[in-house]
Amino acid sequence: MSDKVHIFDTTLRDGEQTAGVCFSERDKIDIATRLDALRVDVIEAGFPAASAAEVRSVAAVARSVRDATVCALARAVATDIDAAAEALRDARRPRIHVFVNASDVQLAQQLGKERDEVLGIAEYAVRRARNFTDDVEFSPMDATRADPKFVAQIVRVALAAGARTINLPDTVGFALPSRCAELFAQVQRDVPEVEEAVLSFHGQDDLGFATANAIAAVSAGARQLEVVVNGIGERAGNTAFEEVVMALGIHGDSLGVHTDVDPSGIVPLSRLVEERSGVSVPPNKAVVGGNAFRHASGIHQDGVLKFRENYEVIDPAAIGHARGSEIVLGKLSGRAGFAARVRALGVSVPTDGLEGAFERFQALANEKRVVDDDDLRELFAVGA
Numbered sequence: 001m002s003d004k005v006h007i008f009d010t011t012l013r014d015g016e017q018t019a020g021v022c023f024s025e026r027d028k029i030d031i032a033t034r035l036d037a038l039r040v041d042v043i044e045a046g047f048p049a050a051s052a053a054e055v056r057s058v059a060a061v062a063r064s065v066r067d068a069t070v071c072a073l074a075r076a077v078a079t080d081i082d083a084a085a086e087a088l089r090d091a092r093r094p095r096i097h098v099f100v101n102a103s104d105v106q107l108a109q110q111l112g113k114e115r116d117e118v119l120g121i122a123e124y125a126v127r128r129a130r131n132f133t134d135d136v137e138f139s140p141m142d143a144t145r146a147d148p149k150f151v152a153q154i155v156r157v158a159l160a161a162g163a164r165t166i167n168l169p170d171t172v173g174f175a176l177p178s179r180c181a182e183l184f185a186q187v188q189r190d191v192p193e194v195e196e197a198v199l200s201f202h203g204q205d206d207l208g209f210a211t212a213n214a215i216a217a218v219s220a221g222a223r224q225l226e227v228v229v230n231g232i233g234e235r236a237g238n239t240a241f242e243e244v245v246m247a248l249g250i251h252g253d254s255l256g257v258h259t260d261v262d263p264s265g266i267v268p269l270s271r272l273v274e275e276r277s278g279v280s281v282p283p284n285k286a287v288v289g290g291n292a293f294r295h296a297s298g299i300h301q302d303g304v305l306k307f308r309e310n311y312e313v314i315d316p317a318a319i320g321h322a323r324g325s326e327i328v329l330g331k332l333s334g335r336a337g338f339a340a341r342v343r344a345l346g347v348s349v350p351t352d353g354l355e356g357a358f359e360r361f362q363a364l365a366n367e368k369r370v371v372d373d374d375d376l377r378e379l380f381a382v383g384a
């Protein structure tokens with residue numbers, strides 16, 4: 001039996017923490033309704049304590065979303081929790097996500113509080129959130145750098161106060177995948193009652209481990225992953241939505257898990273978030289980058305032309321990629337790729353044959369980065 005991994009999308013909250021990003025209310029509604037249509041389980045719509053406008057945006061998302069749970073983030077203080085509750089008043093399925101610092105460094109250098117005091121704060125905050133909704137998530141922030149004994153203590157307190165989801169964040173993108181897996185195992189061993197809750201992972205990408213850490217967390221029992229479309233977010237960003245959905249789609253059987261997300265809208269969703277956030281997707285970005293299905297070298301072109309799966313693990317059509325696989329001609333391309341592009345163009349073979357045209361192509365490719373269709377037509381006109 002395969003377990004479901006809940007997909008918790010925080011594009012509208014942590015994604016908006018990308019330097020320079022500011023989603024309008026319209027942006028939030030458009031992105032949230034698209035996520036809802038793709039059967040994302042939870043949409044974290046924002047941080048209502050930030051401003052009255054943020055309360056209004058989260059409320060607008062709450063009214064627009066039909067099926068997904070709509071979540072609002074709150075620090076473990078009354079005013080934040082009350083703002084979250086107000087913003088979620090019209091949500092069909094409201095969740096309040098409460099967090100408090102848990103690592104010694106953040107307790108001493110940011111919060112200025114002792115561990116015992118923080119346990120009391122966590123208990124108070126979860127109880128207060130439970131007055132508004134049964135669906136309360138608790139995050140001990142910076143869990144991967146915190147003392148595991150304190151993580152166990154605070155998780156116990158949050159569960160007793162009524163938290164239903166326990167999220168263990170790698171807040172500064174510090175942990176190795178092995179450490180993430182160990183932390184999830186430790187918490188399940190030390191706090192057996194956590195079995196009643198959903199364990200979740202939230203990862204930042206400071207060392208480029210965010211997706212690997214998320215998969216390691218799943219392999220150790222996490223059943224919710226917090227993700228952001230295109231991997232944007234605070235500093236170096238977050239675990240990418242599209243990477244997690246596809247990784248679990250491809251490796252779900254071996255991990256014994258699945259998600260309910262429909263992958264067919266991944267690329268259009270990525271383009272929407274790119275446009276509304278103003279953050280360009282790098283060409284080499286996994287799954288949604290412009291080069292993700294472009295083949296440039298002769299050996300790869302030959303292989304993919306013979307059988308797509310020789311060099312692709314994802315079918316571009318299955319994720320809504322309009323262009324599909326592409327052969328891009330350049331310096332390293334070989335005869336197979338060249339002949340395929342020529343055939344696709346429908347130009348007639350010149351008098352010196354395909355080989356003569358290929359030699360002219362190679363000479364040009366050494367001067368130009370990409371030989372495009374116009375260049376090919378010209379090459380063939382010269383040889384005609």
Ligand code: KIV
Pocket residue numbers: 014073099139141142167169170171172202204
């Ligand atoms: O990075 C983080 O720890 C967070 C928490 C609020 C989950 O964003």
